Each structure stands twice: as structure tokens, then as C-alpha cells.
Amino acid sequence: MSKVSMVLNGKTVSADVEDRTLLVSFIRDVRGLTGTHVGCDTSQCGACVVHVNGKAVKSCTMLAAQADGADVVTLEGIGTADNLHPVQAAFREHHGLQCGFCTPGMIMTAVDMINRHGAGNLDEATIRHELEGNICRCTGYHNIVKAIKAASDQMAGMAQAAE
Amino acid sequence: MYETTYHKAGSVSEAASLMANADDGKFLGGGQTLLPTMKQRLAAPSDLVDVTKIADMKGISANGDGVTIGAATTHFEVSTSDLVKQKLPGLASLAGGIGDPAVRHMGTIGGSIANNDPAADYPAALVALGATVVTSKRELAAEDFFTGMFETALDEDEIVVAVKFPGAAASAYAKYPNPASRYAMAGVFVAKGSDGSVKVAVTGAGQNGVFRMSDMETALAGNFSPDAVAGIAPDANDLLSDIHGSAAYRANLVTVMAKRAVQKA
Numbered sequence: 001m002s003k004v005s006m007v008l009n010g011k012t013v014s015a016d017v018e019d020r021t022l023l024v025s026f027i028r029d030v031r032g033l034t035g036t037h038v039g040c041d042t043s044q045c046g047a048c049v050v051h052v053n054g055k056a057v058k059s060c061t062m063l064a065a066q067a068d069g070a071d072v073v074t075l076e077g078i079g080t081a082d083n084l085h086p087v088q089a090a091f092r093e094h095h096g097l098q099c100g101f102c103t104p105g106m107i108m109t110a111v112d113m114i115n116r117h118g119a120g121n122l123d124e125a126t127i128r129h130e131l132e133g134n135i136c137r138c139t140g141y142h143n144i145v146k147a148i149k150a151a152s153d154q155m156a157g158m159a160q161a162a163e
Numbered sequence: 164m165y166e167t168t169y170h171k172a173g174s175v176s177e178a179a180s181l182m183a184n185a186d187d188g189k190f191l192g193g194g195q196t197l198l199p200t201m202k203q204r205l206a207a208p209s210d211l212v213d214v215t216k217i218a219d220m221k222g223i224s225a226n227g228d229g230v231t232i233g234a235a236t237t238h239f240e241v242s243t244s245d246l247v248k249q250k251l252p253g254l255a256s257l258a259g260g261i262g263d264p265a266v267r268h269m270g271t272i273g274g275s276i277a278n279n280d281p282a283a284d285y286p287a288a289l290v291a292l293g294a295t296v297v298t299s300k301r302e303l304a305a306e307d308f309f310t311g312m313f314e315t316a317l318d319e320d321e322i323v324v325a326v327k328f329p330g331a332a333a334s335a336y337a338k339y340p341n342p343a344s345r346y347a348m349a350g351v352f353v354a355k356g357s358d359g360s361v362k363v364a365v366t367g368a369g370q371n372g373v374f375r376m377s378d379m380e381t382a383l384a385g386n387f388s389p390d391a392v393a394g395i396a397p398d399a400n401d402l403l404s405d406i407h408g409s410a411a412y413r414a415n416l417v418t419v420m421a422k423r424a425v426q427k428a
Contacts, residue, residue, distance in 0.1 A: 019166070043199045057265050058265045063194070066215075068171070112264065132263040133263025
């Protein structure tokens with residue numbers, strides 16, 4: 001057992017956990033935040049993507065101990081039901097989901113993608129390439145790609161309006 | 164995953180002594196191969212020694228015409244480094260094509276080469292560019308470091324600290340990823356030295372991991388064009404054959420990837 005501490009969605013949290021505890025287990029089972037999903041559990045599907053120190057990672061492929069001292073953001077940390085993040089709003093608007101199981105990972109990957117490329121700088125080919133690590137078995141990806149493009153463009157407009 | 168004990172090493176010497184005291188320990192880089200393997204219970208190290216928090220093992224610096232990359236540097240950092248993009252564009256592009264964005268944010272160059280997966284991308288770059296692997300004990304030429312499938316010259320308690328890449332006049336990498344796993348079924352790195360000499364290294368296809376294509380090197384030294392390698396293929400008897408592709412198919416892929424790499428260089 002080791003004591004693991006991190007900033008989770010802006011709040012400092014700590015717990016004594018077995019060393020083999022995965023970050024996703026820490027988030028879901030220890031902290032009770034079930035927005036982050038476990039899809040394949042073999043590091044392929046991306047349903048468990050969260051941000052660690054500002055970068056998208058698969059939380060099923062990282063030990064909680066590796067995230068000790070890190071700043072971790074999950075789906076619950078980017079928006080609320082009353083105040084959706086622009087990417088969440090775009091997924092609803094463009095119907096970027098069917099069963100919704102992959103959606104938390106898709107959204108966290110999309111936010112990371114927009115952060116790295118800059119809002120408004122994403123084209124369809126880039127979005128599809130960047131989604132390499134996220135698998136959706138329902139949608140055929142078309143509406144997910146549309147939603148990410150729309151969110152990226154909308155966020156660029158918001159940034160411009162703020163200037 | 165079986166129980167394990169996690170240690171965070173603060174220095175290379177601390178990592179070595181933690182490993183020496185472990186019953187059956189493993190060094191942990193980004194963990195993008197080791198953790199999935201442990202989850203499937205195909206590996207069960209008693210101890211994990213995390214070397215990614217060691218300051219001396221991080222970062223990218225200029226080294227004459229080339230670059231030195233700390234072993235704990237992530238694929239994302241290599242692929243987005245202005246220094247790497249300027250000096251060795253083939254290496255930056257290779258790093259940007261490993262796995263997916265989330266894997267690139269965690270996976271490290273040291274972890275990848277120490278594992279020496281026969282389908283990993285980095286070994287081709289190290290061999291073709293004539294890189295030197297700096298460990299906690301010595302310096303090894305890349306060709307002496309990679310000794311076979313999942314095998315390296317590393318001792319049990321020896322840590323990869325950095326990789327030194329010399330400069331190159333041109334470099335490029337082309338791979339054919341497996342449509343499902345995205346691992347290379349054949350990946351070819353072509354490097355043209357500042358003296359005009361050419362090295363070609365192949366990953367993903369060989370039964371013993373990365374190997375050089377000397378016939379292609381000779382042909383390209385005389386005529387650096389895709390046509391020069393169009394008629395050259397490795398002996399299929401030395402190649403992997405599995406449900407994803409026969410040895411003959413992989414031999415042809417090596418030729419096609421070599422042409423594409425030369426075109427890009």
C-alpha cells in the first residue's frame with residue numbers, strides 16, 4: 001500500500017491504495033467518479049482517457065502511483081449538466097454518440113486535440129488521425145468528427161470574441 | 164494484475180540500487196507495453212522501479228550536428244521538438260506515428276528500445292542513423308544493443324540513460340501499420356549521412372528484430388532514388404510469417420516501404 005495524492009478536477013485528494021491500483025480504478029472506485037469508462041481494459045479503446053498534467057492519457061494504462069503529485073482532469077472536471085463544455089455541447093448538437101459508452105474518452109481526447117492544435121486549426125483528416133486511439137463501435141465516427149470540428153471552430157470564435 | 168511494489172527513483176544510481184534489492188524487478192518507463200502485459204498476467208514483476216521522474220534522463224539537447232535524447236523523453240516530446248524536426252525530420256515523424264496520441268504522451272524512447280519489440284519503430288531509426296545508446300554502465304552502438312526479438316545487450320540492473328543520434332543529410336521513415344494493432348508489419352528507416360553514405364534499417368518484418376539492408380544501402384549510395392531499391396527485397400526465409408501476413412508478403416512490403424522512405428527523405 002502507498003499513499004497517493006493528486007489534484008483531481010481541481011481538488012486535492014489522497015488515499016492509501018495498493019501499488020497495483022490503476023489510475024482509472026482510483027478515479028472510479030476510490031473517488032466514485034464514474035464518468036471515466038473502462039471499455040477494453042487492454043489499452044486500445046480510449047474510453048478511459050483523462051488528462052494528466054494537461055495531456056490525454058489512457059487511465060487504464062497508468063498506475064495511480066505514477067500520477068502521484070499530478071494534476072488530473074476527468075470528464076466531470078470540464079463541464080456540468082447546466083454548463084456544458086463546448087465539446088460536450090457539440091457532441092449533443094451533432095449527435096456524436098449512439099450508445100455513449102466511448103463518449104467520455106472521445107470528449108477528453110477532443111479537448112486535448114483542440115488544446116494542442118489550437119482552436120479552429122483542425123481539419124477532418126487531422127481529427128481522424130488524432131482519433132486513432134479511440135474506438136467507437138456505433139457511429140462510424142462521422143458525427144464524432146463533425147462534432148469535434150464544430151467545437152474547434154466555435155471555440156476559435158469564442159476566443160476571438162473575447163479579444 | 165498481480166501484486167507489485169512501486170518505487171519512484173530520483174536518480175540513476177538510486178534506480179540501480181532499488182533494482183539490485185528487488186526480487187524480480189522491472190524498470191518502468193511510460194508503461195505502455197509493460198502495464199498491459201502485467202494486466203494480462205503475462206508479466207508479474209515483484210517490483211517496479213519508475214525511472215521517468217529522473218531529471219538527468221529527460222529532455223533533448225543539440226549534440227554537434229545531431230541530438231541527444233534522454234531515455235525518459237516521451238514520443239510526443241520527440242515528435243514535437245523543433246530541434247529534432249530541424250536536424251532529423253525522419254526521427255520526429257517516426258515518433259509522431261507511434262501508437263496513438265495518448266500512448267505518445269506516456270511512452271518513452273528508453274522504454275521502447277529496452278523492450279525491443281520486433282515491431283517497434285525506434286529500433287529502425289537507431290540502427291539506420293548509427294545512434295549510440297548511453298546506459299548507466301557504458302555506451303553501445305545501436306547495432307550491438309539490439310540482439311534479437313525482445314532481447315538487448317542490457318544487464319538486469321543496467322538502465323538506458325540517453326540515446327545519442329549523429330546528424331544526417333537526409334532521413335525518413337515509412338511503415339505499413341497492421342490495420343488493427345497499428346504496429347509496423349514492415350517499417351523502413353533510410354538515413355543519408357553527411358558523407359553521402361546510406362543506411363537502411365528494417366523493423367516489424369525480421370525474425371530477430373531490426374536488421375540492415377546492405378543491398379539497398381549500396382544501391383542508394385550510387386543513386387538515391389526510389390527506383391534504386393525497387394528491385395531489392397530481403398530473403399523471405401528470414402522474415403516473420405503469421406496470421407497478419409506471410410513472409411513473402413512482408414518481403415514485398417519492405418521494398419515498397421523503402422521506396423516510400425527514399426521518396427520522403
